[in-house]
Amino acid sequence: MKKVVMVAGMMLIASAAMAQEKTFVYVSNGDSGTVNAYALDKGKHKLTPVGDYPTGLKSMPLVVSGDKKTLYVSVRSQPYHISAWHIQTDGSLTHFADTPLPEAMAYVALDKTGRFLLSSSYGGDMFSINRIADDGKVESAPVQVVHTGKRAHSIQTDPTNRYLYVPLLGADQMLQYRFDSQSGKVTANTPGFVNIQREAATGPRHFVFAPKRDGKGEQNIYLLTExxxxxSRLTQDKDGTLQEKK
Known part of the structure; x- marks a missing residue:
């Protein structure tokens, strides 16, 4: 099997596996504008350098395609863009496309079909959805750009790919949308957000979906507040709306 692991600042993202037993690690370096590639020997707990690749100043968030063949890197210096790289069998990277983005994106993800790039902007208070072509290139014209309110941070669709969520660090809210996996467009759910409530500011930032036991039970979401x-633990109702659990 092949595994691909990405490290962006303090963020660690582990991918699922492919056909042969290989694991690779990718680390973005914002100031130098590079991505470092490593081969990971899990038995010896050792990283071996594969190569350094210039991606652009302030290269930070990363995401790997579901088939583990493409690495997408968000470049947060002007001109803002997504840099696309083919992942070779030895873990090395080959650049093949740059696509403009409407803002400096603090987080990038893919929907569960792998056909749409989801990107959210902390400084721009918005998120963008771009279609990905069959060749892996991100298309230039966004499917949709949504203005969110203060300090959008991460962005993900749920395991069913029917709902999309974006935490607002500056508003202590989690935005909740219905997601159309055919068009890539979202519409606000009802209500359009859930408050992440504490006595003072919480600053919701990153979140993960917990696996269901035997595919049953409620969907738990764990949200990190800065x-x-x-x-915070939230649960998802059948209509995609969330409730915070104390």
């Missing part, structure tokens, strides 16, 4: 420094 200001409060804790993890």
């Amino acid at each position: 200001m409060a420094g804790n993890i």
Whole structure:
């Protein structure tokens, strides 16, 4: 099997596996504008350098395609863009496309079909959805750009790919949308957000979906808050709306 691991600042993202037993690690370096590639020997707990690749100043968030063949890197210096790289069998990278983005994106993800790039902007208070062509290139014209309110941070669709969520660090809210996996467009759910409530500012930032036991039970979401420094648990109702659990 082949595994691909990405490290962006303090963020670690582990991918699923492919056909042969190989694991690779990718680290973005914002100031130098590069991505470092490593081969990971899990038995010896050792990283071996594969290569360094210039991606552009302030290269930070990363995401790997579901088939583990493409690495997408968000470049947060002007001109803002997504840099696309083919992942070779030895873990090395080959650049093949740059696509403009409407803002400096703090987080990038793919929907569950792998056909749409989801990117959110902390400084621009918005998120963008771009279609990905069959050759892996991100298309230039966004499918949709949504203005969110203060300090959008991460962005993900749920495991069913029917709902999309974006935490607002500056508003202590989690935005909730219905997601159309055919068009790539979202519409606000009802209500359009859930408050992440504490006595003071919480600063919701990153979140993950917990696996369901035997595919059953409620869908739990764990949300990291920056200001409060804790993890909130939310549950998803059948209509995609969320409730915070104390």
